[in-house]
Amino acid sequence: MSLRLYNTLSGRKEEFVPLVPGKVGMYVCGVTVYDYCHIGHARANIVFDVIYRYLAYCGYAVTYVRNYTDVDDKIINRANERGIDSQALAEEFIRAFDEDMAILGLKKPTFEPRATEYIAQIIAINERLIDRGLAYASAGDVYYSVDQFPGYLKLSKRTMEEMQAGARIAPGEQKRNPMDFALWKAAKSGEPSWASPWGPGRPGWHIECSAMSSALLGETFDIHGGGRDLIFPHHENEIAQSEGASGKPFVKYWLHNGFVNVNQEKMSKSLGNFFTIRDILKKYDPEVVRFFILTAHYRSPIDFSDQHLEDARLGLSRFYEALNGADEVLSRFPVPKQVPCPTLKGDEREVFDRIEMLDERFAEAMNDDFNTALAIGHLFDAVRGVNRIVAENRFEECPLALAVLNDARRKLVTLGEVLGLFASEPAAWLERQKGAGLSSMGIVAAEIESLIAQRLQARKGRDFARADAIRNDLASRGIELLDDKEGTSWKVK
RNA sequence: GGCCCCGUCGCCAAGUGGUAAGGCAGAGGUCUGCAAAACCUCCAUCACCAGUUCAAAUCUGGUCGGGGCCUCCA
Secondary structure, three states: OOOEEEEOOOOEEEEOOOOOOOEEEEEEEEEEOOOOOEHHHHHHHHHHHHHHHHHHHOOOEEEEEEEEEOOOHHHHHHHHHHOOOHHHHHHHHHHHHHHHHHHOOOOOOOEOOEHHHHHHHHHHHHHHHHHOOOEEEEOOEEEEOHHHOOOOOOOOOOOHHHHHHHOOOOOOOOOOOOOOEEEEEEOOOOOOOEOOOOOOEEEOOOHHHHHHHHHHHOOOEEEEEEEHHHHHHHHHHHHHHHHHHHOOOOEEEEEEEOOEEEOOEEOOOOOOOOOEHHHHHHHOOHHHHHHHHHOOOOOOOEEEOHHHHHHHHHHHHHHHHHHHHHHHHHHHOOOOOOOOOOOOOHHHHHHHHHHHOHHHHHHHHHHEOOOHHHHHHHHHHHHHHHHHHHHHOOOOOOHHHHHHHHHHHHHHHHHHHHHOOOOOOHHHHHHHHHHHHHHOOOOOHHHHHHHHHHHHHHHHOOOHHHHHHHHHHHHHOOEEEEEEOOEEEEEEO
């Protein structure tokens, strides 16, 4: 059973064969740091975080590079608006990005280079492209001559005619072809600049990724990822630059994640309908956001809405409730060395087998182009298995059930970690949810506890009308009471 | 205008040739003083039409509906 992934370049799923056995070089386009990240960035970064984790789980030594583009028109414009230095602005949003990603539970990539640290390499690629006749200097700018690169548009699968037919590009005065793009821009006053053979200037948009990826991963590497919207022009231009300069294939597998929509409409900066990660985290647990994103396949569009996040919260709670239930049992019963079960029932066997098979089924799903939605479906099966074993409560006569329960718990946590999920202590996570729910409902725990005590008295006196009145009152305020042998607990509905 | 994607149960969502995963919601049952939670059982033939095939949600053509790219954007 091998990993297959959808390669945008070929337009189909392919078996993953790394260039060097056992190793993977992966580059993912990070952010241009001029503003806070939105939920679309969250999706892209979470998706590739999971891909990174899964490749490592499969035993690959992964070198993961995710860049910061810290020099760009937008950064300069925004800095000028605020009257501050563009490098200071970039620093501010690099920090914000790091904070957001940390809260969302992202693992740190192997390298997080910044464009401005690679100016020398950028200039070297420019020179190389000019030498090879693929680029030309013009009035302090350098442009890529797309006519000279035969493979241009092979990633986005379009033709020059198609592009130009609908293009709203005004031919720049210095460009030979309106499709040509800037590799280097001559400095204007008030802009950051570096010395170059063409005079002071700064890099164009796409060149920084070609420079950083080749410096850290080599001229050819395995996986390059990013959002769909980067296919054209960004990744197309990266190919032209990198392959033009090296004469070698640039990337073996191109992976692109789908968009986040808001109310069925694409969320984008230009439409202004975007939510920042910070806004969302005021309302939702970061793990709920991650769970929501991973319940759909990474290439499908997902629709962001309160309802869908609420659904995700319920789904994730189900996992933590089950883990918590397992913990309670396991804290009461030691897992025995010998695990006989003299009276194993047929359907019990089935439950145990499904848990036994969990790793394989998970891997099978993930091996099919990182199908996290299917993988989570399998994990839900294990949840039902755990709940069932706990409900059966046959640990005295069937120690095997305890061993399987322990096994299931361990597997859920291990596989969950591949997805970046279930890292919290279940009891603590559930407590946090209760706390967060309460603060938005204007009720305090002490009041609930007091009402529970009153209800207990009523029940003792068999005054069930009174007891039920209290329960209904709480229910109408969003608090659910749960009676069991140990007493009464509560949770936020 | 050119190119491309999508349309699966009330909602979300897997499934790309062999007879529809999973979650939420719903119905019935077990448990319970009654509930809740949990467990058990039930709950879709895949927008529409016409083809290809022994066999199609999955392939082809068409229709309708939704969305994207061609411009900064994850």
